[in-house]
Amino acid sequence: MNDTPKVPGDTPEAAPARKDAIAWLEERLNLTELFSFITHFGIIYTPIDTQRPLREQWKKIVETPMVAYARWPHILGLLTALLFGLEAFTGVLLAFYHQPTIAGAYDSTRSIVRDVPLGWLVHQVHAWGSSLLVLVVLMRLLRLFWDGLYRAPREVLWLSAVALAWIVLQLDFTGLLLPWDVKSYWSAVRGLEVVWAIPFVGPFLSFLVGGRTMSEDVMGRFYVLHIIVLPALYLAFVYVTFATMRRVGLSRVTDRGVAQAQAMTTFRRHIADLLIITLVLFAALVTLATLLPFPFHGAADPYTTPKGTRPPWYMLAPYALFQVPWIPDWVFGFGLLVVAACVPFLPAFLRVMGERIDEPRLKRIGLGVLGLWLVLSVIGIFVDRR
Amino acid sequence: MSARMWEGGSVRMARLARLTLLVCAVSCATWAVSQAQEDDATKPHGNAFVTKSSGRCGVCHPSERVAFEKSRHAGEDMRCTTCHGGNEQSVDQTSAHANGFKGRISRADIPASCASCHSDQKMMRPYDLPVDQMALYQTSGHGLKLKAGDTKVAVCSDCHGAHDVLAASDPACRTYVTNIPRTCGNCHGDSLLMAPRHQKDSYHDYLKSVHAKELFDKGDLRAPTCVSCHGVHGATPTQVGDVNKVCGRCHTAERRYFLAGPHADGMAKKGMSECASCHQDHAIQAGATERLASGCVSCHAKGSKEAALGAQLLADYKTADLAVSRAEEQISKADGVPLQTDDYHSRVEEARTYLREAMTAAHAVKPDVMAAFTARARSVGTEVETEIKHKLLNLLVEKVALLVFWFYVVMTIGIIRRWRDRGPKA
Numbered sequence: 001m002n003d004t005p006k007v008p009g010d011t012p013e014a015a016p017a018r019k020d021a022i023a024w025l026e027e028r029l030n031l032t033e034l035f036s037f038i039t040h041f042g043i044i045y046t047p048i049d050t051q052r053p054l055r056e057q058w059k060k061i062v063e064t065p066m067v068a069y070a071r072w073p074h075i076l077g078l079l080t081a082l083l084f085g086l087e088a089f090t091g092v093l094l095a096f097y098h099q100p101t102i103a104g105a106y107d108s109t110r111s112i113v114r115d116v117p118l119g120w121l122v123h124q125v126h127a128w129g130s131s132l133l134v135l136v137v138l139m140r141l142l143r144l145f146w147d148g149l150y151r152a153p154r155e156v157l158w159l160s161a162v163a164l165a166w167i168v169l170q171l172d173f174t175g176l177l178l179p180w181d182v183k184s185y186w187s188a189v190r191g192l193e194v195v196w197a198i199p200f201v202g203p204f205l206s207f208l209v210g211g212r213t214m215s216e217d218v219m220g221r222f223y224v225l226h227i228i229v230l231p232a233l234y235l236a237f238v239y240v241t242f243a244t245m246r247r248v249g250l251s252r253v254t255d256r257g258v259a260q261a262q263a264m265t266t267f268r269r270h271i272a273d274l275l276i277i278t279l280v281l282f283a284a285l286v287t288l289a290t291l292l293p294f295p296f297h298g299a300a301d302p303y304t305t306p307k308g309t310r311p312p313w314y315m316l317a318p319y320a321l322f323q324v325p326w327i328p329d330w331v332f333g334f335g336l337l338v339v340a341a342c343v344p345f346l347p348a349f350l351r352v353m354g355e356r357i358d359e360p361r362l363k364r365i366g367l368g369v370l371g372l373w374l375v376l377s378v379i380g381i382f383v384d385r386r
Numbered sequence: 387m388s389a390r391m392w393e394g395g396s397v398r399m400a401r402l403a404r405l406t407l408l409v410c411a412v413s414c415a416t417w418a419v420s421q422a423q424e425d426d427a428t429k430p431h432g433n434a435f436v437t438k439s440s441g442r443c444g445v446c447h448p449s450e451r452v453a454f455e456k457s458r459h460a461g462e463d464m465r466c467t468t469c470h471g472g473n474e475q476s477v478d479q480t481s482a483h484a485n486g487f488k489g490r491i492s493r494a495d496i497p498a499s500c501a502s503c504h505s506d507q508k509m510m511r512p513y514d515l516p517v518d519q520m521a522l523y524q525t526s527g528h529g530l531k532l533k534a535g536d537t538k539v540a541v542c543s544d545c546h547g548a549h550d551v552l553a554a555s556d557p558a559c560r561t562y563v564t565n566i567p568r569t570c571g572n573c574h575g576d577s578l579l580m581a582p583r584h585q586k587d588s589y590h591d592y593l594k595s596v597h598a599k600e601l602f603d604k605g606d607l608r609a610p611t612c613v614s615c616h617g618v619h620g621a622t623p624t625q626v627g628d629v630n631k632v633c634g635r636c637h638t639a640e641r642r643y644f645l646a647g648p649h650a651d652g653m654a655k656k657g658m659s660e661c662a663s664c665h666q667d668h669a670i671q672a673g674a675t676e677r678l679a680s681g682c683v684s685c686h687a688k689g690s691k692e693a694a695l696g697a698q699l700l701a702d703y704k705t706a707d708l709a710v711s712r713a714e715e716q717i718s719k720a721d722g723v724p725l726q727t728d729d730y731h732s733r734v735e736e737a738r739t740y741l742r743e744a745m746t747a748a749h750a751v752k753p754d755v756m757a758a759f760t761a762r763a764r765s766v767g768t769e770v771e772t773e774i775k776h777k778l779l780n781l782l783v784e785k786v787a788l789l790v791f792w793f794y795v796v797m798t799i800g801i802i803r804r805w806r807d808r809g810p811k812a
Contacts, residue, residue, distance in 0.1 A: 062809060114724045272806030276799050283795040290788050296724045 026050050042242050045267055062268035067250045070273035073147075074250055076140040080164055081238050082278055083133045086285065088231065090126040098178060100223035102216050105180035106299040113296055124289030125282075130172050132285070134314060137165040145346075145366055148359055153248045155347040160240040162344040167234045169314060174226040176312060177219065185300030186309040188222070189214055194311065194318060197329040198337055214302065308384070316380030317373045323383045440466050441474025443482070453549035458556075469499055494532060496541040497523055522620035529620075538579075545569050564601060566611040567592055574612075591668035610636065630660040637661075639746045647750035673745055675703060698753055703744060706760035709767030710737045716774040725777055730770050737766040
């Protein structure tokens with residue numbers, strides 16, 4: 001903000017040719033196009049005219065009226081992006097020290113947590129951030145379902161929300177293996193069993209992640225999936241989400257249904273809210289990491305399965321299904337596959353069903369499924385066939 | 387025309403057929419000859435019953451031949467006739483069993499028969515084998531009884547086999563380390579055989595011992611067997627007064643402390659077996675900590691000052707052991723954080739070594755001797771425990787820092803809010 005234009009008396013209407021750094025850059029670089037790119041992503045909402053003085057431009061930017069989405073319930077969408085940013089930042093710091101090999105994973109993780117200054121904090125913030133991210137994307141999915149935001153024109157929003165939830169679960173699953181401690185190892189082993197049990201695509205997926213059983217291949221592929229492939233996909237769907245918002249606008253749920261949200265704030269207030277939320281989120285993660293750190297387990301021993309090994313909490317429900325001794329795994333595997341295939345296509349499904357299924361009834365079904373999921377998860381905590 | 391052609395054709399065909407037959411016959415013959423040559427190369431000449439080592443004896447004594455052919459002796463210029471005499475070239479019994487034929491060697495003559503070679507330095511030198519077995523055997527319990535006319539004692543063939551003698555390094559050999567207890571146990575585990583001689587079943591006792599556990603369960607070939615204590619060819623029972631020397635060959639520190647303590651003289655006066663009085667003779671048990679106190683009252687009166695001394699030793703040990711255990715508990719707590727505990731792990735290992743040494747020093751039955759170790763173990767344990775507790779307490783600093791952190795967070799939020807409210811409200 002310091003490099004105010006030196007040309008005296010310039011006005012928005014008749015701006016003479018500038019002679020500052022911006023002008024110098026503009027001659028060598030298509031700044032306008034770059035700035036329009038930023039505007040497109042919704043980082044700011046006003047087109048930037050490089051011919052205008054910065055102070056004036058800034059004033060225009062911050063005073064643009066806009067809808068406030070940095071508050072409930074829209075904040076869930078914002079959090080999926082913010083938390084991902086924090087995870088990416090801490091993840092990069094962790095990757096500086098982590099060695100993604102069977103021989104080095106546990107020792108390097110221990111040295112991050114034990115020997116690297118504040119390494120424990122970064123590690124714990126990353127771990128807590130992932131748990132919160134899973135929670136947030138699942139809550140967002142529920143919220144979108146509850147408010148009927150899978151209806152036209154928001155089908156793509158629903159699709160990308162499902163994709164984000166799915167990718168976050170995969171990120172969590174792949175990231176859990178990387179410390180190679182006794183818990184992560186056996187969670188991943190159980191996870192691989194679930195992957196293998198899925199009919200038709202299971203063997204192919206198993207092949208993609210390096211096999212049915214744990215090996216150096218699995219480790220390497222989980223690492224690449226965790227730090228490159230899945231984050232890239234996640235970013236793509238975050239973009240799809242924001243692009244949808246730019247086109248169809250924020251929703252405003254009223255008594256009469258979903259309506260277009262109205263401009264309620266300025267960009268200045270919005271960006272301040274955004275900063276405050278980021279700060280509170282970071283502070284909350286630091287607090288959780290300090291007061292409720294995840295315990296550090298011993299190194300993985302492939303020859304002894306510790307008692308009470310369970311997959312991560314969000315996989316407990318399908319895990320419970322697979323514990324029923326008299327039903328072959330492929331039955332539930334097939335069921336899960338059908339459900340997984342149906343959820344993203346909920347809008348299409350509703351179109352086919354037409355008037356036969358109204359919203360209250362759909363909500364009741366949704367609540368029933370959620371209840372069943374919770375009950376199965378609780379069962380999954382206690383039941384262990386193997 | 388056609389007939390001539392046919393005629394000429396038939397002559398040519400017949401020639402061709404003859405030629406083909408000839409080629410076939412020659413190649414078959416060549417193949418057969420080459421096969422025969424291969425057979426000749428791989429098989430010994432002539433009759434399989436007649437071998438280099440057993441001559442023609444094996445024709446009538448096939449089972450002995452088979453056993454002997456597998457033995458260590460077979461490849462070493464030994465023949466049936468070396469021990470049994472006779473003529474190995476003959477298959478006629480009369481002429482074969484002539485020529486200095488000795489027949490079955492009586493049990494009393496077996497040691498001398500074996501010694502005719504094994505006591506010969508010139509013959510044994512190439513094999514680097516000792517030649518004192520016969521001399522040792524004659525001093526052994528077995529040898530003395532044999533000399534006295536008792537032939538129901540072990541002679542060479544009882545332990546080494548008669549025709550099927552194997553090298554001791556062969557795991558199938560009767561005298562291979564892990565087979566020794568069973569070889570001795572063939573007689574010493576047979577109560578029918580031992581009862582008339584007023585000897586107990588020491589073989590089955592041995593199987594219950596800590597030594598047998600080491601040998602069979604852990605596969606430690608250095609674990610002692612019968613011969614480690616009783617001797618090999620000169621096997622004799624260990625006498626009272628020698629027991630501490632025999633056990634002390636391996637348990638050197640225990641022996642040193644034992645001899646320094648009051649038990650050595652007292653037991654010698656009473657004619658009590660030194661180590662075996664507490665640890666048993668064949669079913670030897672490792673020293674259990676509780677026995678520091680409970681073992682005393684098996685000889686000393688309950689409530690006596692000796693029993694009180696034992697109780698004190700046990701109390702000393704337990705205090706030290708508790709301190710070390712608590713240090714270990716703190717270490718596992720610190721590992722769960724995790725803190726750097728490599729140094730603590732090695733220090734606790736050191737403390738555990740002191741505790742083991744304390745159990746050894748307990749053989750002196752003197753509180754001050756044992757306390758030298760228990761006190762060290764206890765102090766290391768307490769030190770480690772205190773240091774880790776201190777470090778764990780330091781972790782609270784992080785929690786206090788959290789308050790400072792939140793203070794700055796709230797301050798920053800306040801600043802941002804002020805900046806936010808500077809502009810118009812939409």
